[in-house]
Amino acid sequence: GQQLNQSPQSMFIQEGEDVSMNCTSSSIFNTWLWYKQDPGEGPVLLIALYKAGELTSNGRLTAQFGITRKDSFLNISASIPSDVGIYFCAGNRGSNYKLTFGKGTLLTVNP
Amino acid sequence: NAGVTQTPKFQVLKTGQSMTLQCAQDMNHNSMYWYRQDPGMGLRLIYYSASEGTTDKGEVPNGYNVSRLNKREFSLRLESAAPSQTSVYFCASDHYTFGSGTRLTVV
Numbered sequence: 205g206q207q208l209n210q211s212p213q214s215m216f217i218q219e220g221e222d223v224s225m226n227c228t229s230s231s232i233f234n235t236w237l238w239y240k241q242d243p244g245e246g247p248v249l250l251i252a253l254y255k256a257g258e259l260t261s262n263g264r265l266t267a268q269f270g271i272t273r274k275d276s277f278l279n280i281s282a283s284i285p286s287d288v289g290i291y292f293c294a295g296n297r298g299s300n301y302k303l304t305f306g307k308g309t310l311l312t313v314n315p
Numbered sequence: 316n317a318g319v320t321q322t323p324k325f326q327v328l329k330t331g332q333s334m335t336l337q338c339a340q341d342m343n344h345n346s347m348y349w350y351r352q353d354p355g356m357g358l359r360l361i362y363y364s365a366s367e368g369t370t371d372k373g374e375v376p377n378g379y380n381v382s383r384l385n386k387r388e389f390s391l392r393l394e395s396a397a398p399s400q401t402s403v404y405f406c407a408s409d410h411y412t413f414g415s416g417t418r419l420t421v422v
Binding site: 208245246247301302304305306307 | 346356357359360373405411415416
């Protein structure tokens with residue numbers, strides 16, 4: 205199946221720092237989604253992107269749909285302890301029903 | 316206002332046993348999905364249902380069957396469980412809402 209390369213695999217940061225993570229693919233995607241997963245829970249959708257070049261914010265989170273349609277970025281500003289968790293990117297190509305997920309970025313925030 | 320409800324939350328099976336994982340959504344969404352999540356991996360799609368009465372294979376369908384019983388319910392069945400099916404299983408509704416998962420161990 206298609207591969208999404210998500211990086212970094214993990215990050216250890218201090219509270220108040222900004223965070224950046226990204227997903228890349230060799231294939232073009234039509235939609236990019238970013239999720240956060242807390243321990244023992246299912247993923248929660250943070251931001252959905254539907255158009256190349258689109259930049260969307262949700263509070264301290266900002267995500268962009270890369271202009272080449274092969275990548276996407278998520279930034280978190282002024283991190284706080286509750287930002288701890290695993291962040292996943294996901295995308296779909298032609299079908300609206302099949303999402304491909306990245307392997308996740310584990311974020312740890314030191315207070 | 317439950318969203319997506321999965322049962323059971325935990326299950327231990329012996330190799331060769333069968334079981335059905337249940338999923339129900341109350342958001343009137345057309346599409347529903349079953350994923351599995353293994354350590355260090357993202358979620359992988361097992362089966363999906365675009366609408367009531369239809370089901371299709373995802374990335375890793377072998378060893379599983381599904382039933383879209385009605386618009387609300389989408390079940391996943393393991394006919395003969397294998398240790399390789401030890402995983403956390405998530406049901407989702409319309410890509411946007413996930414259940415809290417079923418943690419399955421096959422011994």
